[in-house]
Amino acid sequence: MLAARAAKAGGFSCDIPADWLQGRTAFGGLSAALALQAASELEPDLPPLRSAQIAFIGPLSGEVTVTAIKLRRGRNAAFIQADVASEAGLGLRATFVFMAALPSALVHDAAPRAPVAPPPPDAKTFIGPDTSFIGNFEFYDHKDGLGPAEWRRWARLRERGGIDAFAELLAIGDALPPAALKLIDTRVPLSSLNWQINFIDSAPTTDDGWWLLSATAETARQGYSSQRMTMWNAAGDPIADAMQAVAIFG
The missing domain is CATH 3.10.129.10 (Hotdog Thioesterase)
Incomplete structure (x- = not known):
C-alpha cells in the first residue's frame, strides 16, 4: 500500500485495499497507522512515540489523503497532528506525542505482567x-x-x-x-x-x-x-x- 503511495504536501495519498475494510470503512488500526506514518515523516530525528489520541470521525475508503502538521516541538517533546481524509471528508484525526527519555530519580512500575503465555x-x-x-x-x-x-x-x-x-x-x-x-x-x-x-x-x-x-x-x-x-x-x-x-x- 505505502509502496504505491503518491507524495502530497505534508503527507501522501494511497488507496485502501478491499481486504483492509471493516464494513464500509477502513479498519481503524490501519487508518491510525497511516496517520502515524505521515506524522513520523514530517519532522527529522523524532524521539520515540509516547502517546496517541485518535478520533474516528467518519468512514474512509477508496483513495485517502494523509497529512500531518507540527503543533509544537520543544527540547524534549514534539506534538504532531495527522488527518486521514477521503472523498467523504475527514475520517480520522490523531495527535501524536513523541518524547525523549529524561534523567529521573523516579522509578515505579506497578503494571501487571501478561497473565497468559504466548501460543x-x-x-x-x-x-x-x-x-x-x-x-x-x-x-x-x-x-x-x-x-x-x-x-x-x-x-x-x-x-x-x-x-x-x-x-x-x-x-x-x-x-x-x-x-x-x-x-x-x-x-x-x-x-x-x-x-x-x-x-x-x-x-x-x-x-x-x-x-x-x-x-x-x-x-x-x-x-x-x-x-x-x-x-x-x-x-x-x-x-x-x-x-x-x-x-x-x-
Whole structure:
C-alpha cells in the first residue's frame, strides 16, 4: 500500500485495499497507522512515540489523503497532528506525542505482567477470511478466567516485515471486538469513537510477532461503552495502556 503511495504536501495519498475494510470503512488500526506514518515523516530525528489520541470521525475508503502538521516541538517533546481524509471528508484525526527519555530519580512500575503465555508453535490459531481486514491477522484466544465483558487474545500480523513497531502496535491494538459485545446475544452495528493509547516501552519488541491484547468494558449504557485496553509482548512485558469509547447501535 505505502509502496504505491503518491507524495502530497505534508503527507501522501494511497488507496485502501478491499481486504483492509471493516464494513464500509477502513479498519481503524490501519487508518491510525497511516496517520502515524505521515506524522513520523514530517519532522527529522523524532524521539520515540509516547502517546496517541485518535478520533474516528467518519468512514474512509477508496483513495485517502494523509497529512500531518507540527503543533509544537520543544527540547524534549514534539506534538504532531495527522488527518486521514477521503472523498467523504475527514475520517480520522490523531495527535501524536513523541518524547525523549529524561534523567529521573523516579522509578515505579506497578503494571501487571501478561497473565497468559504466548501460543506454542503447534497451537491451533484463527485466521479470518481474506475478504475482510481480519484476514490480515492471526489470532489465538484465551477464554478461561475472563469476565462477562472481557477479551484476551494473542494477535500478530500475517505480513509484518519491515513495519515500524509502533505502526504495527496501532494496527494490532484495535483488532479486538468491543468488549461490551460479549454482553449482547445478537450482532449489532457499532463504531469506535476514539482511542487514547500510552506506550510504556520506548522501543517495543516481541518474539515471533505475537502481542497479547486485552479489553474490558467498564460501562455500557445508552448505546455507549467505555473500555480499558492493555498490550503485552511475548515476554510478558506491558507495552501499552489504552482507553476507547464505542458506540453500539443496539
